[in-house]
Amino acid sequence: MALRYKADIRTVLWILFAAMNAVAIWMFPTSRWYLTPVACYFALSIGIIAHNHNHLPTFYGRWRNDWLNHAATIFYGFAAFNWIPTHNLNHHKETNGPNDDTRTWRFTNRHNALVAFTYPAVSVAGQIPAINAFVRDAKARKPRLYRQIMIQLIICWGLPAVLTLIDWRATVCCIWIPRVASIYLITYFNYGQHVHCDPYSEWNHSRCFTGKVLNFFLFNNGFHTVHHRKPGAHWSTLPALHEEIAHHIDPRLVQRSLFVWMFRSYVLGLFNDRFATHQVGRAPFDPPAHMVTTEAAEQEPHLVAS
Numbered sequence: 342m343a344l345r346y347k348a349d350i351r352t353v354l355w356i357l358f359a360a361m362n363a364v365a366i367w368m369f370p371t372s373r374w375y376l377t378p379v380a381c382y383f384a385l386s387i388g389i390i391a392h393n394h395n396h397l398p399t400f401y402g403r404w405r406n407d408w409l410n411h412a413a414t415i416f417y418g419f420a421a422f423n424w425i426p427t428h429n430l431n432h433h434k435e436t437n438g439p440n441d442d443t444r445t446w447r448f449t450n451r452h453n454a455l456v457a458f459t460y461p462a463v464s465v466a467g468q469i470p471a472i473n474a475f476v477r478d479a480k481a482r483k484p485r486l487y488r489q490i491m492i493q494l495i496i497c498w499g500l501p502a503v504l505t506l507i508d509w510r511a512t513v514c515c516i517w518i519p520r521v522a523s524i525y526l527i528t529y530f531n532y533g534q535h536v537h538c539d540p541y542s543e544w545n546h547s548r549c550f551t552g553k554v555l556n557f558f559l560f561n562n563g564f565h566t567v568h569h570r571k572p573g574a575h576w577s578t579l580p581a582l583h584e585e586i587a588h589h590i591d592p593r594l595v596q597r598s599l600f601v602w603m604f605r606s607y608v609l610g611l612f613n614d615r616f617a618t619h620q621v622g623r624a625p626f627d628p629p630a631h632m633v634t635t636e637a638a639e640q641e642p643h644l645v646a647s
Contacts, residue, residue, distance in 0.1 A: 343401045348577035352390050352399055352560075356409075359383035359416050363515040367508065377514045380416075382558070384519035388417040388527045389560050393576045395424040407489060411496055418520035420493035422486075426475035427468040433572050436546050437535040437625050438632075442467045443528075445536040446625050452536045452618050454607040461528035533599065534565040539622025541629055544589040550599045556580070563599070566590055591621050 344350065362383060366376050391413040393399075398406040410421040427442055435441035443464045449456060479487040504512040539545045550556075550563035562568075564579040567586055574582055587595060596602045610617030623629070 343405060344399065345397070345401060346399075346575050346577055348575070349399050352393075352409075355383065355386055355390065356412050356416075359387055363416075366515040367511045370511070373511070373514045377518055380515050380519040381522040384416045384418065384523035385526050386559065387413050388419075388523045389562050391417050391421040392424050392428065392527075392562075393560060395421065395429060396572050397575055410489070411493060414493045414496045415500065416516075416519065416523070418524035420490070420497040422475075422490050422493055423468075423472055426471045429572070430475075431471055432531075433569060435540075436569060437538065437540040439626065439628065441540075442471050443531055444625065445532050450537070450620070450624060450626065452606065453610075457529065457532055457536070457607070460532045461525045464528045464531070465524065530562065530599075533602070537618045537620045538594060539620075540625045541632070542622050544586070545591045545594055545622050548594045548596065549583065549590065550596050550602070551580075551583070552597050552599070555599055566594070593618075593621055 344353075359380070362376055362379050366373055366380065369376075391410065394406070394409055394413065399409055400406050413421045431440075431442050435444075437444050437446075444467075445460065447463055447467060476487075476490055479490055501512060501516045504516065533550075534548050535546070536548075538547055544566065547565040547569050549566050552563065556563045561576045561579040564583040567574070567579055567582040570586070571582060605616040606618055
């Protein structure tokens with residue numbers, strides 16, 4: 342199969358399972374009430390697969406990797422190439438700093454349910470200029486990349502549009518609802534992995550969620566600190582790499598359960614401040630003197646620190 346890592350047998354299987362689930366939704370209308378949540382999970386996991394794939398290609402051979410991006414685009418809410426301008430080229434360089442298009446503190450550095458659960462819309466809107474610039478540059482200078490982008494955009498929007506005309510109920514259940522869930526949850530995970538972290542720290546720029554069940558179903562996406570340090574490392578190697586550096590990370594930024602952390606932050610934190618998150622290290626809008634930028638200087642007066 343020309344896989345770089347045997348662990349990616351699971352990657353291929355997950356895409357096949359997603360396709361089988363979508364077919365079942367179309368063929369068996371009475372199954373939609375319980376298969377649509379399954380489709381939401383697969384859309385989320387395939388969005389993460391697209392993320393992993395754009396850091397380290399899954400296959401040897403260009404055409405196989407192109408096809409995986411196209412397949413991922415069917416289920417993930419964005420065309421797969423979108424990971425490159427907003428994530429690979431921006432987020433990994435800026436890591437929630439002043440120039441990060443996905444920064445968690447665009448309007449406030451407070452962390453509560455209202456800020457957290459509205460963040461995905463704010464983040465997606467903030468990414469659009471970088472995506473548009475990336476497409477324009479590809480059109481002007483990189484014809485092969487531009488062709489791949491156009492194919493993905495047709496798959497992303499044209500295919501569902503046609504399927505909606507054929508059977509809008511099935512398409513809503515197997516594509517549109519899962520896509521919204523996928524984009525929302527992936528973007529929220531980015532928020533949880535960086536809010537109140539120190540983007541200027543060598544070790545404390547990200548929050549990790551180390552639970553085995555979550556990381557099995559999300560392809561080790563919880564090991565975020567080591568991912569930022571070694572973005573080209575294969576997802577299957579992240580737990581071991583995390584163990585090598587875990588002693589450097591502030592314990593407040595290593596959480597076992599995402600859901601327990603959410604409950605503490607958004608429920609218990611309402612009644613007792615010790616359960617809420619607090620800024621670890623330097624706030625993102627307060628860069629070291631040698632890193633101060635015009636953008637940070639303009640934004641700082643409008644931010645409210647927690």
